[in-house]
Amino acid sequence: MTFDQESRDGERTYRQSRFAPPPGATEILLVRHGASQAFRPGEPFPLVDGQGDPGLAPEGREQARRVCRRLAGEKLDAVYVSSLRRTAETAEPLVRELGVEPRVVPDLREVHLGEWEGGLFRMKVAENDPVAQRLFAEERWDVIPGAESAEAFAGRVRRVIGRLAAAHPGGRLAAFTHGAFIAQALALAAESRPFAFLGADNASISHLVVTGERWMVRRYNDTAHLDGALDASAAALT
Ligand SMILES: O=C(O)[C@H](O)COP(=O)(O)O
Incomplete structure (x- = not known):
């Protein structure tokens, strides 16, 4: 007898x-x-709308292949990318497989890192620069001169998630985006500290369920498709 059968007394x-x-x-x-190309000091990435625009590194292409293979098995109503090429390059195997056009939404772009754009951010963090220490202590990107303000960034993320949800009621979509964007979206959903969800891995999947103003976190940093052997299969995204 299974648990949902009526018991003997009815x-x-x-x-x-x-x-x-x-x-x-x-x-x-x-x-x-x-993963995007490595930054070499003195060789900044080209900028798009003032933001560093590296392409994918070889390992990033392999990660893209794996995450797209996982997503290809899902029912998706649309595929969105930001205006930065690393997102379109990551989505490419999926859109090719599905035969759909990726929809470019610039507001899915990464937080603007001001004077540390173009690759400098990584170097400053690796060097434990005092401003980087402040940034992580205060959980604000805008301690970097010229960076997007905490309020503007949170507002942009809130609005674009709301717009995507409104465009697909009852649907499911994939939005290829960036580490700080994902952290901000999940922090809004959970009403958490701003950086509580910082550190989503390259080619990871996080998952929001959005009903109007009510956002639920269903999944964070799922990398089952990246770990283990090349052909390891990952569970469906229930
Ligand atoms: O490491 C970087 O170049 C920045 O943190 C940008 O984040 P992203 O790689 O998620 O766009």
């Missing part, structure tokens, strides 16, 4: 059920792009 029983999105909710799979 009393009903109830088994635990799996999560199901509320009616009309939008599932947004936030995919961080694959």
